[in-house]
Amino acid sequence: MADHDLRRLPETFAQIALSAEDDTRRLANDIAMVIRKGDVICLSGDLGAGKSTFARALLRAFANDPELEVPSPTFTLVQTYGFDRFDLSHFDLYRLEEPEELEELGLDDLLAAGAALIEWPEKAEALLPQGALWIQIVQPDGAGDLREVRFFSKNAEWEARIGQTREIRAFLDRADFGGAKRRFLAGDASLRTFETVAVEGRLAVLMRWPFNADAVPEAVRAYMDRVHLARDCRSVIAIGTELRRRGFRAPRIQAADTGRGLVLSDDLGRTTLVEAGVPVPERYFAAVEVLAAMHGEIWPKSVALDNGTDYVVPDYSTDALIAEASLFLDWYVPEVSGKAVDPETRASFETVWKNTLERISEAQTGWVLRDFHSPNLLWQEGASGMDRIGLIDFQDTVRGPVAYDVASLLLDARADIGPDLERSLFEAYVSARKNKSGDFDRTGLEHAYAVMAAQRISKILGIFVRLARRDDKPAYLSHLPRMLGYLDRVLDRPFLSDLKGFYASIRS
Structure with a gap:
């Protein structure tokens, strides 16, 4: 990253206004759903901006454990958590004296086993991966609890991923699941991912199944066509609806957006x-x-x-x-x-x-x-x-x-x-x-x-x-x-x- 000024990120691809801590936790939850093995998330902001709140919420959402103890790694510099999905390492580089010390913390080895969330990433200067996602939390002067979150990455894929997870949050709001806690459930051998969503005692399963033909290798598309594999969520809606109509226990569809490949259905356990x-x-x-x-x-x-x-x-x-x-x-x-x-x-x-x-x-x-x-x-x-x-x-x-x-x-x-x-x-x-x-x-x-x-x-x-x-x-x-x-x-x-x-x- 060429510029580490906490007041300015170059080429910010998104800005989100947060008016309360619940908004911060919800955003952290949304981002936790799209983290992949090998990712580096750099969390910057002044003291008191809300980085610790964001980091704890992200780790707890990733762990599917709202009571997870998340001590600050200010003195140990790094705390690694072993989760079912993959490991997630939480860095706090505030006390880092020299950027080269990051190598001694074993970032590369930790990324081979999982992902990393790094507070005070400016301390590491150019030693961080070029494709990292930078999240900057800014508290405007005199704005009280208002925060502004800015996103930047040299990896264009991050813009799509942040957009997708925010799209899901908007879909849940429209489906009367506003404020729902999202938890990663599974990914399968196709392009689909699954989450559980919960709000006020109501549970559901969210399937996201986008199909971008340009992103699928030609050989894979040819095989899918040859063996008649479905490409979009219309098949789930059609088959499930007919099964239920005939008296079989398929999940009831609560909401769907076929254009975006989103289906919210009953959770059968x-x-x-x-x-x-x-x-x-x-x-x-x-x-x-x-x-x-x-x-x-x-x-x-x-x-x-x-x-x-x-x-x-x-x-x-x-x-x-x-x-x-x-x-x-x-x-x-x-x-x-x-x-x-x-x-x-x-x-x-x-x-x-x-x-x-x-x-x-x-x-x-x-x-x-x-x-x-x-x-x-x-x-x-x-x-x-x-x-x-x-x-x-x-x-x-x-x-x-x-x-x-x-x-x-x-x-x-x-x-x-x-x-x-x-x-x-x-x-x-x-x-x-x-x-x-x-x-x-x-x-x-x-x-x-x-x-x-x-x-x-x-x-x-x-x-x-x-x-x-x-x-x-x-x-x-x-x-x-x-x-x-x-x-x-x-x-x-x-x-x-x-x-x-x-x-x-x-x-x-």
């Missing part, structure tokens, strides 16, 4: 089908009941939205199914073999899958939620019947073989489902379907289930390696043994002997 990583059979059987009921419905090809448009549910085409299964070749096989798959093997893989899928072309089709497994099935304690299972993460719903979702549940990618439990759940599903339709085709289901299970497992093995290697999420590798065990179990079915032989050849 965090309790899934597992406890301490172990499947709870009662909950899985309840999920089977829901799935069987869904597969007894005739679902529409398109859903009308309140804005007058229609959301068309895409078909789960053979091309899409093969493209997903091919992630096994793209990521898993190179991971274990150390080399890319040759074109001949890829062509043979696609041929064997095309032939296998053709053999179940007469299988029942309908809506396929595509990730019908424990992370997305929320147990509703005290509810009864189908209300016991809350449904989320259904934005990529397609029209295809319904056996896919049966396999997704019974061979849960996030929990160990043993052969006995799998068989019991399968029989429960068959029984529920037979009760609704006397001519239910069990053999057809068994074949479609085996094929869809093999396809999904292949896809997931590739996705988990991709998340570990491309997206720096190595924890996903711990799920590979489970998925490989499922794959061996599925391929042992006589119906898949051709597929088993081919997989044996490429895994050897």
